[in-house]
Amino acid sequence: MSEQTDSREPAIHVAGVSKSYGRQLAVSRLSLDVHRGELFAFLGPNGAGKTTTIKMIVGLLAPNEGDVRVCGHEIGSNGIAAKARMAYVPDQPFLYEKLSGREFLHFVAEMYGLTIAERDRAIEELIRRLDLLEFLDHLTESYSHGMKQKIALAAALLHRPAVLVIDEPMVGLDPRSIRTVKDLFLELVRDGGTVFMSTHALEIAESIATRIGIIRKGELIAVGTLEQLRRQARREHSLEEIFLQLTEENCG
Amino acid sequence: MADGPPATVVNARIGLLLRMRARTLGNRVRQAALDAPIRLATAAGMILLIWMALYGMFHLVFHMIRRTPLEATVAFPMVFSFFFAAMLVLLTFSNAILAYGLLFSRREAAYLLTLPVPPLDVITLKFLECVVLSSWSMVLLGLPLMTAMANLADHPVFHVLFVAFFLAFIPIPGALGLILAWAVAKYFPRRAMKAATILAAAALFFALMYGVRSMRMGDSATEVWLRAFLSRMGFVEAAFLPNHWVAAGIDHALHSQFGDACLYLGVTLANAFFLSWIAVRIVSAKFGGAYDHAGAFRNR
Numbered sequence: 001m002s003e004q005t006d007s008r009e010p011a012i013h014v015a016g017v018s019k020s021y022g023r024q025l026a027v028s029r030l031s032l033d034v035h036r037g038e039l040f041a042f043l044g045p046n047g048a049g050k051t052t053t054i055k056m057i058v059g060l061l062a063p064n065e066g067d068v069r070v071c072g073h074e075i076g077s078n079g080i081a082a083k084a085r086m087a088y089v090p091d092q093p094f095l096y097e098k099l100s101g102r103e104f105l106h107f108v109a110e111m112y113g114l115t116i117a118e119r120d121r122a123i124e125e126l127i128r129r130l131d132l133l134e135f136l137d138h139l140t141e142s143y144s145h146g147m148k149q150k151i152a153l154a155a156a157l158l159h160r161p162a163v164l165v166i167d168e169p170m171v172g173l174d175p176r177s178i179r180t181v182k183d184l185f186l187e188l189v190r191d192g193g194t195v196f197m198s199t200h201a202l203e204i205a206e207s208i209a210t211r212i213g214i215i216r217k218g219e220l221i222a223v224g225t226l227e228q229l230r231r232q233a234r235r236e237h238s239l240e241e242i243f244l245q246l247t248e249e250n251c252g
Numbered sequence: 253m254a255d256g257p258p259a260t261v262v263n264a265r266i267g268l269l270l271r272m273r274a275r276t277l278g279n280r281v282r283q284a285a286l287d288a289p290i291r292l293a294t295a296a297g298m299i300l301l302i303w304m305a306l307y308g309m310f311h312l313v314f315h316m317i318r319r320t321p322l323e324a325t326v327a328f329p330m331v332f333s334f335f336f337a338a339m340l341v342l343l344t345f346s347n348a349i350l351a352y353g354l355l356f357s358r359r360e361a362a363y364l365l366t367l368p369v370p371p372l373d374v375i376t377l378k379f380l381e382c383v384v385l386s387s388w389s390m391v392l393l394g395l396p397l398m399t400a401m402a403n404l405a406d407h408p409v410f411h412v413l414f415v416a417f418f419l420a421f422i423p424i425p426g427a428l429g430l431i432l433a434w435a436v437a438k439y440f441p442r443r444a445m446k447a448a449t450i451l452a453a454a455a456l457f458f459a460l461m462y463g464v465r466s467m468r469m470g471d472s473a474t475e476v477w478l479r480a481f482l483s484r485m486g487f488v489e490a491a492f493l494p495n496h497w498v499a500a501g502i503d504h505a506l507h508s509q510f511g512d513a514c515l516y517l518g519v520t521l522a523n524a525f526f527l528s529w530i531a532v533r534i535v536s537a538k539f540g541g542a543y544d545h546a547g548a549f550r551n552r
Contacts, residue, residue, distance in 0.1 A: 058366050062544045084368040094363040098276040107272050
């Protein structure tokens with residue numbers, strides 16, 4: 001396994017990927033490159049194939065055809081190297097119910113090979129930024145959805161991942177936490193990291209995404225900056241209107 | 253720049269996973285002791301009571317049988333052979349159901365698969381969990397049986413030997429169950445529960461039919477019936493079956509044939525390790541495909 005990653009390689013490289021469940025095609029020949037320093041918002045109606053695409057990127061599902069690479073490492077054959085550089089937060093974050101938030105963060109830090117000093121420094125900063133201190137030493141089974149989301153996010157950011165893949169990051173968060181999470185994402189991409197975010201919150205995508213991709217019925221129907229999407233939709237309006245127009249146009 | 257950890261090859265994480273599991277268990281017990289101490293004490297008391305009652309019953313039975321040495325010579329190996337044969341079947345199914353749930357239905361497996369953990373470590377952890385979780389009933393039933401038996405032996409070392417036989421046997425149905433769960437996920441993901449239920453019902457049906465047929469062979473009070481019944485059930489004592497190794501080993505130990513008992517213990521241990529190794533290796537190498545196949549239908 002290569003210890004160095006080529007900085008010219010896209011952070012996420014999806015080439016001609018298809019996935020079907022039985023006879024139902026969920027994703028069809030999807031190709032997409034997301035580069036370092038990009039915050040990519042992945043949009044689409046329910047059942048469009050967003051979650052399937054994300055699960056193929058993080059190695060939970062194997063594509064029927066095509067190739068997925070993260071930081072130059074093929075997720076199928078060299079999954080450990082790819083996963084060591086990546087973090088994934090699903091829409092329903094998983095936490096060990098019988099661990100406290102702090103114990104869970106320690107577990108994840110050790111999993112990614114952080115030293116105790118690195119771990120403590122990272123946890124200290126995330127406690128402050130995400131306001132975790134009050135409940136950090138309680139068992140996670142007592143947490144609300146928002147608290148779980150914040151701990152899962154902190155766990156994902158502990159090792160400063162090169163690629164953060166996150167599904168509906170803002171659900172259950174209060175406005176202050178949403179602001180903090182946006183700032184954390186922007187800092188990560190400013191430092192050369194990549195955020196791949198699936199969301200239905202179009203105003204959040206509009207405000208922080210570098211590029212936006214729209215998927216419908218398993219096909220990527222539009223990719224580009226907000227300006228490029230506006231040109232494609234021939235509209236000078238909000239992302240919501242562009243999204244509605246593009247997904248409607250492709251219905252027929 | 254954020255580039256993750258310094259491209260470290262993540263080595264075996266099984267130690268970390270086991271420590272985490274021990275911590276969750278410790279937290280669970282601590283929480284139960286704080287929140288519901290009476291319930292915890294009642295559960296522990298009931299388990300102890302059942303254990304002691306079983307021990308007392310087995311102790312009486314074995315002493316009664318031992319009064320007639322001829323019957324004891326035949327009965328002891330048969331009791332153990334049948335007991336471990338039944339346990340082999342029951343624990344294989346129990347392990348298969350647990351392994352399917354732990355590997356393909358619970359969200360933890362999906363979470364671990366997104367971390368830089370080798371699948372071998374995830375499967376090893378889940379295998380150990382299955383063996384522990386599915387074997388508690390055998391510990392409850394089997395240990396008093398084995399302890400009562402050990403009390404018949406003249407030498408105290410046999411207590412240790414009996415427990416060793418017992419522990420050496422447990423991973424064998426665990427390994428078979430793991431393979432069975434993987435095969436169900438790989439080939440029957442949509443019908444996992446249905447397939448498991450049908451298989452279990454069919455096994456139970458045939459066992460009952462066989463039992464009823466054996467019972468109806470003649471006058472149940474006659475020696476002829478007993479001989480015929482034992483003859484029909486002779487396959488249970490086939491030399492290649494794990495229950496035979498354990499039963500034969502215990503029998504040798506009971507007759508102070510220490511060398512032969514150790515030989516059978518070695519055979520049981522070697523097969524338990526080999527089967528476990530094979531099962532964990534196969535399932536971890538092919539886990540992605542089975543998880544994908546099972547999960548694909550769950551996660552549309």
